[in-house]
Amino acid sequence: MVKNMILRCSGCNREYPFGTYSCKCNAGVLLAEYKFKKVKSVVEIEDHSKPGIWRFSNVLPDVKECFSFNEGGTPCIKSQKIGPKNNILLYIKDEGRNPTGSFKDRAATVLVSTEKELGHRDITTASSGNAAGSLSLYSTLTNMSLYIFMYQPTEGKFLHTVSFGHKIFLVDSTKESDAHQMAEDASKKFGWSWLTTMSSANPFNIEGYKTIAYEIVRDIGLPDVVIIPMGSGTLVLGIWKGFNELIQMGIISKLPRLIGIQSEQVNPIEQAYQRGETTVRPVTPGKTMATGVVVDNPGIAGSVALNAIIETGGLVISVSEENILNSFKLLPKEEGIFAEPTGALSVAGLKSCLDKKIVLEGQKVVCINSASGFKDLSAFKKVKRSGFQVKNVPPNLDLVEDFLNKQKEKDDSYIV
Secondary structure, three states, X not given: OOOOOEXXXXXXXXXXXXXXXXXXXXXXXXXXXXXXXXXXXXXXXXXXXXXXXXXXXXXXXXXXXXXXXXOOOOOEEEOOOHHHHOOOEEEEEEHHHOOOOEOHHHHHHHHHHHHHHOOOOXXXXXXXXXXXXXXXXXXXXXXXXXXXXXXXXXXXXXXXXXXXXXXXXXXXXXXXXXXXXXXXXHHHHHOOEEOOXXXXXXXXXXXXXXXXXXXXXXXXXXXXXXXXXXXXXXXHXXXXXXXXXXXXXXXXXXXXXXXXXXXXXXXHXXXXXXXXXXXXOOOOOOOOOOHHHOOOOOHXXXXXXXXXXXXXXXXXXXXXXXXXXXXXHHHHHHHOOOEOHHHHHHHHHHHHHHHOOXXXXXXXXXXXXXXXXXXXXXXXXXOOXXXXXXXXXXXXXXXXXXXXXXXXXXXXXXXX
C-alpha cells in the first residue's frame, strides 16, 4: 500500500510506513520521502490526465483513487502597482481561487484521499473556518462522515461549512487550542480519524501545500523571496518542502528566502524567532482581524517550520492590526485581488520587509494570498469609506450630477 514513499521523522530520523500520523519522539514531524528522478523542468513531472494537484501524482502518495475538485493551478498574478512603486518584481499567488476559496483545499484533497485508502469512514477536525469548509467539501466527495469542532468562525466560513451537511460543534472558548484538543480527544473516544492541517499530527497536508512551490517555479521561475501568512507554520513547511524537492530533482539550484508573517496579536513563532530559540511556546491570543492564523500553540509544527525558515536565510515578522487593515484595503484597490485579512498578511509583511531593507530593489518576490475575501465579508465593515463612495439617491439624474460636481476633487475609493 502506497509504495512510492516512506515517512521519516524530521526530529529523530526514524522511518515509518504509510498510515502513521506522528512520531512518538515529539521532536519532529513526519515528512514523506520519494525517489526522485533528475528532470529539467516542472512540466516533466506533470500528468495532465489527472485532476487538480494530482497532476503531480508521481510525487504525491500513490493512492488508488484521488478525490479532487480541480484544486490548485492558481495564478501568480504580476503586480501592477505595488511592485513597480517599490522597484521589485512582485507576484501574488492567489490561493483564493481554489474551490472553497482557500489554500486548505490542497491539503484536504490529499488528506481525504489517504484516509479513504486506509479504509476510514468517520473523521473529525478543528478549525476557525477555512479547513472546515475544505474538509467538508472533500469529505462529501468521498462519502465520509465529518465531525467539526469550530472556533469563532466568521459568518461566511460558518455558513459555507454548514452547507455541506456535516455535524458541527461550536466551541465556546477563548483559545483555539481547546477546539483542537476536543477534536483529538473525540477521535480517541469515538474512533474517528483526526484530520488536522497542522503538520505535527498528519504528514499529508504538507504534501498538498508543496505543490504551491511547484506551480510558482513552473509559472514564473525561481523567486528570490516568498512571503507567507503563518499560523501553525504548516503552509510554510509545505512550501519549503516543495522547493527542496525541486532541488533534489535538479530543477532549481537553491532555496528562495522564506519569510513568515504573523499578527502581533498571536505571534508565538515570531516571539521564538526574536528570542533566538527554535522551541515555540504557547501565547495568550489577542484579537486580530486575521482570524485564519489564530494558533496560540503551534507546538512542534511551529518549531519545525521555524527551523525551515532559518535554513533558507529567512525570518519571521509580526505586523500590527493597522498594517493588516491597510494591506487588506490596498489589495483590491491596487491589484484587483479580493483577499481575506489573513491573506493580506503577506502584503502587510512585504511593507515591513521593504521598510527594513529585508526585500531589496530588483528582487523577484511572491506574496501568498491564502484565501478569498468572500470568506470574511464582515471584515469590510471595518473599512472606512469616503463620503461619496456609496450614496443613496432617488431616481433623479440631476442629483447625481450635483453630487459629482461637489465631489470631483475627492477620492472616491477606500481611504488607505
